[in-house]
Amino acid sequence: MSTQPMPIFETYEIFIDMDFSLREPSMTCIRQYIEKFPALVEANKGYLTTREFLRAFSDNSLTFTSYRTHVERLLLWALIIRQKAFSQLKRQDAEDYLEFCRNPPAVWIGPIVRGRFVTCDHTESAWGEPVIPNPKWRPFSLKCTKDSSDGLTPAPDDASQDIELGAAPGVVTRYKASQSTINQIYTICSRFFEYMVEDGTVAANPFRMIKKKSLNRGTPQEEGTNRALTPLQWDYVLETAEHMAVEEPDRHERTLFIVATLFAMYLRVSDIVGRPNWHPVMGDFRLDPEGNWWYHVIGKGNKAGKVAVREEYISKYLTRYRRFVGLSPLPEWNEQTPLLMTLRGRPGLSGRQVRALLQSVFDNALARMREEERGEHETNSLRVASAHWLRHTSATLDAPLRSPKDLQMDLRHSSLSTTQDVYYHSHDQERSRSVRGIGMRDRG
Known part of the structure; x- marks a missing residue:
């Protein structure tokens, strides 16, 4: 499948005013985009599940924006690259997704744009509505200045928080995911799957089973957890x-x-x-x-x-x-x-x-x-x-x-x-205490 990634979720202000009783995207362009995918990937179900997760964290605009970036990207990857429903993703898929985020293909990378959706100068668009996906938007953003000579105007409801400040005109920074970014992707995607496990949408969290080596310089949490606080x-x-x-x-x-x-x-x-x-x-x-x-x-x-x-x-x-x-x-x-x-x-x-x-x-x-x-x-x-x-x-x-x-x-x-x-298993603290005082010799 050669489907081009496009934004699926709106800005915070538009999102919180959505009619969540609708069981499909309210925007025509998003609805038509979702309908392009084959039934086996359950695109609309994935959209609705992702939408409900974002809704659960919509009390804070900054949290919403961060979560939207990562779960929207995961949804697009599952639909376009992996061609699987969320319920079919396994540990290897989760590892492959993190590797994908370290080095995404060029067609998934673009400049930071002012608006995810833009108004069209023409009365009619291919989507049949005046607001369309920004053709310059990509799931992964480069630090560069924007060229506004495309005849498109940012949609009035779109926030301008995505503007990257401090970049010199014409300067493009090569995309490179830092380890902290990978850790953040892991954390949010894992939390997303924990939500789906609790909701009964999926049977297990594939990110929870990822081993430390898969995250390079990972942290102890990334070795896996039994979902219990200490x-x-x-x-x-x-x-x-x-x-x-x-x-x-x-x-x-x-x-x-x-x-x-x-x-x-x-x-x-x-x-x-x-x-x-x-x-x-x-x-x-x-x-x-x-x-x-x-x-x-x-x-x-x-x-x-x-x-x-x-x-x-x-x-x-x-x-x-x-x-x-x-x-x-x-x-x-x-x-x-x-x-x-x-x-x-x-x-x-x-x-x-x-x-x-x-x-x-x-x-x-x-x-x-x-x-x-x-x-x-x-x-x-x-x-x-x-x-x-x-x-x-x-x-x-x-x-x-x-x-x-x-x-x-x-x-x-x-x-x-x-x-x-x-x-009923050996608790880590008890296990550590049980060996701490045992010497290398003199066993008695």
Whole structure:
């Protein structure tokens, strides 16, 4: 396939005003471009998945712009170069993509342009609309000045943040991806796939399986991860959420409650935002005759289940949040108060909103660790953490303290072997301590 890469997503200002109920691109030129690809690459599904990921991080324009660059580029590569759907990409594909980003072909490289989309001087275009893709746009940008003698005018809604300053007229810098750029590509693409894994779009994250040698001068995170924070990182995340709740209670008491709830019961995001046929309420917390608290949930496959609730969560986090929103300290029998509400009091939050709140906690926790001069080896895995990591982190930390069967029931795994294979393994810190004091001789 010789399809030329073209921009697929708009600027931040246009994107946030989109009608997300449409199950296809709203711009004619993008829709026609997507329709060019064969059915087997699932181009429209890839577009919609990428769009939802970007929407989850649309609270901040800078974050959106950075993420858009990398996931749009990955989508174009999958469709044009690899000719595969996201669900078909494997570890080797991920490694090949990183190598592609180190040395992209010339047709994928161009000058930094003012607008991704431009207005056409003519009343009719090949796309049937006045706004068309900027023909000078490329997925990879060179540092050079722009030639505006093409008869095209930047679209009025396009931001001008992409202008490269300081380049002398006519000077072109040869494209070369730095190691930090490759690391950033890896981090964002891995986070994208973690999002798709959690959403059920793909079965695994191919970037997570990449070995250090594939990233050249990679960092420990790039050797792979079990998607669990270290105890130190988790302490920072929880403390950060608590600090945010104190500093901005109207906004972040709910954020702290979300963090604590997901962690305390190994929950998925869908377990607190609900499903089409089930909406979580406070009455889903129930006290049995023996005085034990349980959280009743409708999980994957519409399977009903219940999760044991730890005492500290009830006494410290659930009661705190309920008091904050004006409720009695403990849930009442059959209470129908929504588990989560918007800041304006409307029932329910979307998964996108929950993930955005959690990402703000992860980002602030990482910033605190850097301010306190924590080493790179202590912070690396936090850079790619996602909402689903709280479930894995809690189960990983609890595994040495609980029986496999009990943990399996609360994780709602259908197979005990899944729980044992994932969580009952040698922890790195324990493994390191076990060998640290063993000498080279004198074994006794």
